[in-house]
Amino acid sequence: MTAIQLAYEAGERRIDFVHIQELADRIARPPYHWTPDIIWNAYVAVELASARNSPTHTLTDLISLMRYTVGTDDELVPYASRVREKYAGWLTQQEQVGVNFTIRQRWWLDRMVSVIANSAGIRPEDLDDAPFAERGGTEGALRDLGDRAADLIDELNTELTA
Numbered sequence: 001m002t003a004i005q006l007a008y009e010a011g012e013r014r015i016d017f018v019h020i021q022e023l024a025d026r027i028a029r030p031p032y033h034w035t036p037d038i039i040w041n042a043y044v045a046v047e048l049a050s051a052r053n054s055p056t057h058t059l060t061d062l063i064s065l066m067r068y069t070v071g072t073d074d075e076l077v078p079y080a081s082r083v084r085e086k087y088a089g090w091l092t093q094q095e096q097v098g099v100n101f102t103i104r105q106r107w108w109l110d111r112m113v114s115v116i117a118n119s120a121g122i123r124p125e126d127l128d129d130a131p132f133a134e135r136g137g138t139e140g141a142l143r144d145l146g147d148r149a150a151d152l153i154d155e156l157n158t159e160l161t162a
Helices: 003-010 017-028 036-045 061-069 079-096 103-119 124-128 137-161
Strands: none
Touching: 017 061, 036 061, 061 079, 079 103, 079 137, 103 137, 124 137
């Protein structure tokens, strides 16, 4: 997948983390040796972006850079910050329609959001990895989230990565 394809798709749909990793590997090669930090700081240095900065940037920040570059986003915001903002909005929407989550359910949702922020999405099989394994993995998610577990994963992926 080319960087141009990835940039175009950044505005169109969710990008798989494997593609982000491929892009990061390509830009890290000689002669440039670029990292998300270097590219982000370059945007800020030449004032190409109205940017919210963070001390370090992750691979998922490449998505934010691409979305800003192709005009999908009008402000350059670290990917994790954007995901957390969308999550807060999603929780508010849920409350407005009468859906309230228990403390146990919020534990799962909050950690799913962390995975999404770091990996540009979450898959059901991720529930068997840390930190979910300490609460029973997939079985624990089903126990605490009930029949909605798979739907919640899909909904969080859709709402938070758009």
